[in-house]
Amino acid sequence: MLTIYTLIPVSCLVAAIVAGLGGHIIGRTATHRVAITGVAISFVLSVYVLFDVLQGNYFDGMLYTWGTSGFLTFQIGFLIDELSAGMAVVVTFVSLMVHIYTIGYMHDDPGYQRFFSYIALFTFAMLMLVMSNNFLQLFFGWEGVGVVSYLLIGFWFDRDSAIHANMKAFLVNRIGDFGFILAIAAIVYVFSSLNYSDVFSQAASVENMTVEAFEGVNWKWLTIISLLLFVGAMGKSAQVPLHVWLPDSMEGPTPISALIHAATMVTAGIFMVARMSPLFEFSEVALTVVVTIGAITALFMALIGLVQNDIKRIVAYSTLSQLGYMTVALGVSAYAAGIFHLTTHAFFKALLFLAAGSVIVALHHQQDIRHMGGLKKIMPITYWTALVGSLALAGLPPFAGFFSKDTIIEAVHASQLPGSGFALFAVSIGVFVTALYSFRMLFIVFHGKPRMSEDELAHANESPWVITLPLVVLAVPSVIFGAIFAVPMLYGEFYDQSIFVLSQHDTLAHVGAGLAGQGGEISAWKIVLHGFITLPFWLAVAGIFVAWLLYIHRPEWPSLIQSRFKLLWQILDHKYGFDEFNEVVVASGTRGLGDVLWKFMDMYVIDGLVVNGLANSVRRISSRIRVIQSGFVYHYAFTMIIGLLLLITWFLIR
Secondary structure, three states: OHHHHHHHHHHHHHHHHHHHHHHHHHOHHHHHHHHHHHHHHHHHHHHHHHHHHHOOOOEEEEEEEEEEEOOEEEEEEEEEOHHHHHHHHHHHHHHHHHHHHHHHHOOOOOOHHHHHHHHHHHHHHHHHHHHEOEHHHHHHHHHHHHHHHHHHHOOOOOOHHHHHHHHHHHHHHHHHHHHHHHHHHHHHHHHOOOEHHHHHHHOHHHOOOEEEEEOOEEEEHHHHHHHHHHHHHHHHOOOOOOOOHHHHHHHOOHHHHHHHHHOOHHHHHHHHHHHOHHHHOOOHHHHHHHHHHHHHHHHHHHHHHOOOOEHHHHHHHHHHHHHHHHHHHHHOOOHHHHHHHHHHHHHHHHHHHHHHHHHHHHOOOOOEHHHOOOOOOOOHHHHHHHHHHHHHHHOOOOOHHHHHHHHHHHHHHHOOOOOHHHHHHHHHHHHHHHHHHHHHHHHHHHOOOOOOOHHHHHHOOOOOHHHHHHHHHHHHHHHHHHHHHHHHHHHOOOOOOOOOOOHHHOHHHHHHHHHHOOOOOOOHHHHHHHHHOOHHHHHHHHHHHHHHHHHHHOOOHHHHHHHHOHHHHHHHHOHHHHHHHHHHHHHHHHHHHHHHHHHHHHHHHHHHHHHHHHHHHHHHHHHHHHHHOOOOHHHHHHHHHHHHHHHHHHHHHO
16 A cells, blocks of 8 residues: 555656656647646545545555654655545545646647646645655645745746746745744654654643743743644635735636645645644644634635635635635634535635636636626536536535535534634624625626627637536535535544544534434434524525625616725725735835845955955955065074063963
8 A cells, every 4th residue: 555655646746747857848738648647646546545544544654764863763654544535635636627627728828838747746745745744744745835836826937927926925935934844843842753643642741841931931832833833824824914925826827726726735734733633732822823813814805805806816815715714613623624624615616716717718818807797608617617616605505615614603603712702703704705705706707798898709608628627527526525525524533533622622523412413413414404594594695695786786886885985995905905014014124134134244244344354354464474574594583582582481471
């Protein structure tokens, strides 16, 4: 089985190398065949491994030792359990759909082979991350997805906006990664190991181990480690205030937007916190921070989605909001619900991004929804699949998003953690806002009168099968996945070997007990029936109704509302000023600091005092000493006598 485990990431790596180094030799068709075959092999093997794990066959072992330093061993190895195997299936499945879709979307792009190489490499890095059994390999995969996302966001490097976006993503993630690497350093200090099994087995024994952070103020090491780990997760999974890079990542081609937002980079932080549950569970301070940041992200990013007009940015802010829901689930110790929402979200979010790309291709890369409309009859497959994705995103039963999102809200309601009250308010209101902005996009793009130019309308037609096939395939799990897997993954023993939850934090057990009733069993049917009588369902219905009212029945009302609430609209349109703050304070401050370091530290201190100063000092001293080098023997004899007298005098005085 170790060979199979190794082939899962390596097949993607081989495909990336062949496409990247030999793509110009073998041609475009052979390149996408190699890349798709590599990812398809990974997907098939991941499914096989998942079924093997469900039979009780786990693996936690070393592949090889990379190096040793004192007591510390750096290893490459795999941890194969329900969490890693399930994530591998999701990552490879969505990546496979994106690879197929790319054939149609990037058909005429001159960087065709390079793009396939990048997305295969992206999949490899994510697989190394989720399958790791130690922090060294985790960090390798973590940085790998960061580097490849930089390459993909700036894929069209002739655009200034793309270069700005990929640099922004890279630098913002460095902030999170700084916290992440500090956490790893603290783990080595406290646990003297980088292996998950060693660290997790000692977590309970060091629960009360503290360090004096300030005079008279002691902090628990597990709290420090958990908070630093979460800083890393905030960068990768785009939580406020480290979220600013994600909307700008839309500068990359649509297939990579789908891959980043659905199954790879942004889900890395959610996966990591769930994997680190044995550490987070012993720090209520860290859990409180997690749930609060997640709640802020879920609500406030959803509100921005209401005023966006770029079709991809609407879906991007949807991703930010849904990542907030996942983070809230992690904060209330409903790790299984967070991972389940990650999984369902991967399906319907990839579907929505690829549907948006289908529209963009049909309208010759028009992305402003105000210049769309009436596409329902022209693009029926894209429309119906986008409708499925929107219903799943809104969380209506029995779509997959309903099972995961409602469970998160129920878990927050059951939590006694500080901050859970605010989180409940945020995720509940977020349901209404999510339904409103998702159906706003659907109604404006596909319903009403066409608002595009006559030329765009004349050439608009349904996308080719390489684009529509992935849409149809992704629509299937967006509908049925929740009903099939919700019970075992949320309330069963699916994650018992992968996720650790203290009994006093087990909110999902409380939710499950309420659903089961007296002596009953939980079923998908019970969950659906319960959903119809809960507040989130009616909030979602209200959001869809308001979207219909504003954008179908009374399309003149949105402009009136905008003029009436102009200040609020401007705040949302400016994204609460985060971009301006980053540009004026963070970016300008960093550039200013760089100028100071350059002009003072580099030019004056290093070049002026250290390098040139040392040289000038030697030159000045040499010029003084040079005068005594006369060439006369009696001068040298006199100097030797004076030196000898000074030495004798010094010895006598001593």
